[in-house]
Amino acid sequence: MAAPLRLGRSAWDSLFTLLFPVQCRVCEQPLEVFTTAPVCADCLAAPQPYQGIECFRCGRFLSSGAALRGSARQGTSYCGVCRRNAVQRDGVQRNAVQHALFAFEQARSFGAYEGTLQSLIQRLKYDGYRPLAKPLGRFLAEAARRLEEQSFDLLIPVPLHPRRQRQRGFNQAALLAAEVSKFLNIPSGAKDCVRVRDTRPQTGLRAAERRKNVAGAFDVPEPERVRGRRVLLIDDVLTTGATAHACAQALRKAGARGVWVGTLARAHPARDDVL
Numbered sequence: 001m002a003a004p005l006r007l008g009r010s011a012w013d014s015l016f017t018l019l020f021p022v023q024c025r026v027c028e029q030p031l032e033v034f035t036t037a038p039v040c041a042d043c044l045a046a047p048q049p050y051q052g053i054e055c056f057r058c059g060r061f062l063s064s065g066a067a068l069r070g071s072a073r074q075g076t077s078y079c080g081v082c083r084r085n086a087v088q089r090d091g092v093q094r095n096a097v098q099h100a101l102f103a104f105e106q107a108r109s110f111g112a113y114e115g116t117l118q119s120l121i122q123r124l125k126y127d128g129y130r131p132l133a134k135p136l137g138r139f140l141a142e143a144a145r146r147l148e149e150q151s152f153d154l155l156i157p158v159p160l161h162p163r164r165q166r167q168r169g170f171n172q173a174a175l176l177a178a179e180v181s182k183f184l185n186i187p188s189g190a191k192d193c194v195r196v197r198d199t200r201p202q203t204g205l206r207a208a209e210r211r212k213n214v215a216g217a218f219d220v221p222e223p224e225r226v227r228g229r230r231v232l233l234i235d236d237v238l239t240t241g242a243t244a245h246a247c248a249q250a251l252r253k254a255g256a257r258g259v260w261v262g263t264l265a266r267a268h269p270a271r272d273d274v275l
């Protein structure tokens with residue numbers, strides 16, 4: 001009697017890839033193991049956290065030269081925009097920065113919007129590989145741990161306009177927020193902030209235009225849900241901070257005690273896009 005065919009998991013995986021060759025959608029190497037999303041383990045492990053100097057306030061990644069010019073005290077650097085807006089008092093530059101600039105207290109991003117991290121975000125967002133939200137959510141939670149504030153009452157994803165969400169089928173920020181909520185054990189308020197005005201994509205717009213484009217686009221339908229709360233706002237990419245600012249404005253108007261921002265990636269604004 002023939003022995004029953006017993007193939008180990010790796011043998012089945014090899015057979016599977018032989019019959020249905022699948023490439024990693026990021027590095028295009030053949031996938032050896034079938035996973036929930038067509039991305040190889042190397043690519044999932046590749047993104048590294050930013051370890052350079054960042055603006056204390058808005059989290060912009062700074063070159064070491066810019067950081068030196070901006071140092072108010074050891075270990076604290078500001079980008080040009082946040083530095084210009086720092087309050088001058090008694091000839092000493094205080095670390096307090098006016099709320100008029102950013103309605104959020106602080107923002108931090110996991111890494112630069114480039115290379116594998118950028119590809120992974122695009123695969124989640126444009127190809128709809130939702131299982132990627134889990135590993136990416138873990139990266140985002142790491143970014144949130146770099147914020148000065150660590151005690152949050154509510155976690156809110158930057159909302160899409162309902163029409164845009166219907167087209168895409170999901171909101172990537174909400175998928176990421178759901179994972180971060182589990183990692184950091186913060187209650188999620190996925191419906192506590194809504195987009196009431198559809199806006200054209202921010203891509204290609206200059207800083208001032210970006211602010212104008214999203215001004216008043218967000219609303220908090222039940223202010224009592226955010227009143228007095230410390231909110232951690234979640235998004236995939238932060239460029240000038242205009243969207244996070246508009247969202248934070250709506251949350252502050254509704255009575256939030258403070259808004260902090262965590263994003264996966266930091267995109268470099270175009271050279272002429274100074275904010």
Ligand SMILES: [Zn+2]
Pocket residue numbers: 024025026027028029039040041042043
């Ligand atoms: Zn790969």
Ligand SMILES: [Zn+2]
Pocket residue numbers: 055056057058059060078079080081082083
């Ligand atoms: Zn800054």
